Amino acid sequence: MTDSHDDLAATPPLGWNSWNAFSCEVTEADIHAAADALVDTGLREAGYEYVVVDDCWMAGETDSEGRLLPSADFPNGMAALADYVHERGLKFGLYTSAGSHTCQGYPASLGREELHAKQFADWGVDYLKYDNCGDHRGRDAIDRYAAMGDALAAVNRDIVYSICEWGEHEPWRWGRNVGGHLWRATDDLVAKWRADRDEFGLGIADVLDRMAAIDAAAHGPGGWNDPDMLQIGTGPESGQSQHEPVDVQRPLTEAERRSHFAFWCLLAAPLMIGADLTSLSDFDRELLTNERLLAIDQDPLGVQGTPDRCDGDAEVWSKRLADGGAVAFHNLGDAKREISTHVSAVDVPGGADHYRVCDCWTSNEWETGGSLAMTVEPRDTAIVRVTPG
Numbered sequence: 001m002t003d004s005h006d007d008l009a010a011t012p013p014l015g016w017n018s019w020n021a022f023s024c025e026v027t028e029a030d031i032h033a034a035a036d037a038l039v040d041t042g043l044r045e046a047g048y049e050y051v052v053v054d055d056c057w058m059a060g061e062t063d064s065e066g067r068l069l070p071s072a073d074f075p076n077g078m079a080a081l082a083d084y085v086h087e088r089g090l091k092f093g094l095y096t097s098a099g100s101h102t103c104q105g106y107p108a109s110l111g112r113e114e115l116h117a118k119q120f121a122d123w124g125v126d127y128l129k130y131d132n133c134g135d136h137r138g139r140d141a142i143d144r145y146a147a148m149g150d151a152l153a154a155v156n157r158d159i160v161y162s163i164c165e166w167g168e169h170e171p172w173r174w175g176r177n178v179g180g181h182l183w184r185a186t187d188d189l190v191a192k193w194r195a196d197r198d199e200f201g202l203g204i205a206d207v208l209d210r211m212a213a214i215d216a217a218a219h220g221p222g223g224w225n226d227p228d229m230l231q232i233g234t235g236p237e238s239g240q241s242q243h244e245p246v247d248v249q250r251p252l253t254e255a256e257r258r259s260h261f262a263f264w265c266l267l268a269a270p271l272m273i274g275a276d277l278t279s280l281s282d283f284d285r286e287l288l289t290n291e292r293l294l295a296i297d298q299d300p301l302g303v304q305g306t307p308d309r310c311d312g313d314a315e316v317w318s319k320r321l322a323d324g325g326a327v328a329f330h331n332l333g334d335a336k337r338e339i340s341t342h343v344s345a346v347d348v349p350g351g352a353d354h355y356r357v358c359d360c361w362t363s364n365e366w367e368t369g370g371s372l373a374m375t376v377e378p379r380d381t382a383i384v385r386v387t388p389g
Contacts (some may be wrong), residue, residue: 001158002158004222006181007222009160010221010222011297011299012271013050014048014294015052015090015093015272016045017084017129017272017274018031018054021274024057028073028075028076034277035088035276037280038088039088039090043277043285047191050093052129052272052359053094056104057095059106065115072098082125084142092125093126094125094128095131096108097134098165099137100134100137101135102131110134114151117148120152122252126158126159129164132164146177146178147164148318159180164174166184170215171185172185172215174387175218181228184272185211186211186229187202187204190231192204197201205332207228211227216304218267219302220258220322228270228271229274232259232260232273232284232368233281233288238298262381263305264297265293266328267304267305274301290361290383292360296321296326297345300322303321306347307340313331313332316341316346318331323387324385325348326384326385327341329341330380337376338374342370349388351388354368354389355388357386358371359382372384
C-alpha cells in the first residue's frame with residue numbers, strides 16, 4: 001500500500017481504455033491483445049501502464065448477494081484477466097457506475113460500494129473508472145462518489161479512483177475530498193475538431209474552451225482534472241469503431257492530432273489511449289511516445305497549463321515546470337502564421353539573462369534573451385520547453 005493518497009497518482013495516470021475502440025463489443029481477447037500491444041509498441045516503456053476495461057464487461061445480472069459477474073465474453077473471469085495484464089508489467093482497471101445501472105444498462109454499484117470494492121480488490125484491480133449513469137435514487141453526486149471512495153480506501157489494495165461525473169457538479173472542487181485521483185471535467189470527447197450543437201459529445205477545440213475556464217487550483221499530484229480519453233488513432237480515418245454513427249464523424253488531421261496531444265500534455269491531463277493498439281499508425285505511435293511532451297505531462301510540479309493570450313486565431317498557453325516552463329503556440333486559423341510572445345508574458349521563471357529553448361516536435365534547441373516566436377500551420381500547435389540560464 002502507498003503511504004498517502006497523493007503518492008498513488010503523483011503524476012497523471014497513463015494507459016489504455018477499451019471504450020473508443022470496442023465500445024460494448026469488448027471481449028477478453030481484445031484486452032489480451034491490447035496488453036500485448038502496449039508492450040510490443042513501446043508504449044509501456046513510454047509510461048502507459050493501465051489497461052482499463054470500460055462498460056459491458058459484466059453480465060446482465062448479479063449473483064444472489066449483488067456481486068458483479070463477468071459476461072460470457074470474459075470466460076476466464078476478471079481475476080485471470082488481471083493476472084494476464086500484471087504478467088506483462090502492466091496494471092488492470094475496470095469500470096462501473098455510481099447509479100443503479102451503467103450507461104449501457106448493466107448492473108452497477110450504487111448501494112453496493114463496499115461489496116464491489118472488495119470484489120475489485122480480490123480480483124487484482126488497480127484502477128476504477130466510476131461513471132455517472134443509472135438511477136441515482138435521490139442521492140447527490142458528492143454523496144454517491146464519496147461512498148465508493150470510502151469503500152476503496154477500506155480495502156487492502158491500492159486502487160486509483162477515476163471519477164467520471166462529466167464535470168456536471170464541478171468535481172474539481174470536491175473530487176479529491178471524496179478520495180478521487182482524477183475527475184472528468186467535461187462531457188465526452190469524440191474524434192472531431194469541433195462538434196455541432198446537435199451532435200453527441202465535444203470536439204478537441206470544444207474541450208479546450210471548457211478547460212480554459214476551469215479552476216485549476218485543486219489540480220496537481222494526487223488529483224487531476226481529466227478532459228477525457230485521447231482520440232488519437234480513432235475515428236473513420238483509421239477504420240476504428242467509435243461510440244456514435246460513422247456518418248457524423250469527421251477525421252482528425254495530423255495537425256489536429258498534434259494539437260490534441262500537445263494540449264493534453266500541457267494540461268497535465270491523464271493520458272488514456274482509446275485506439276485499437278493493434279492497428280496504430282506509425283504517426284500516432286510516434287506522437288503518443290514523444291518523450292519531450294510526455295515529460296511535460298509528467299512534470300513533478302503537476303501544474304495545469306492555462307491560456308496567456310487569445311488573440312483571434314492565435315493563442316498562447318503556458319505551464320510552469322520544475323526547471324522552467326512549457327509554452328504552446330496554437331493556430332486556430334486556416335492559414336500558416338507566426339505567433340510570438342515573451343517569457344515575461346507566460347508562466348516561465350523570469351529574471352535570467354538568457355533562456356534555452358527546445359522545440360518539442362523537432363528537438364531543435366536555441367537560446368533567447370526572452371523573445372519567443374514560432375511559425376505554426378493551421379490547427380497545429382508548436383510547443384517549446386523554456387529553461388532559464
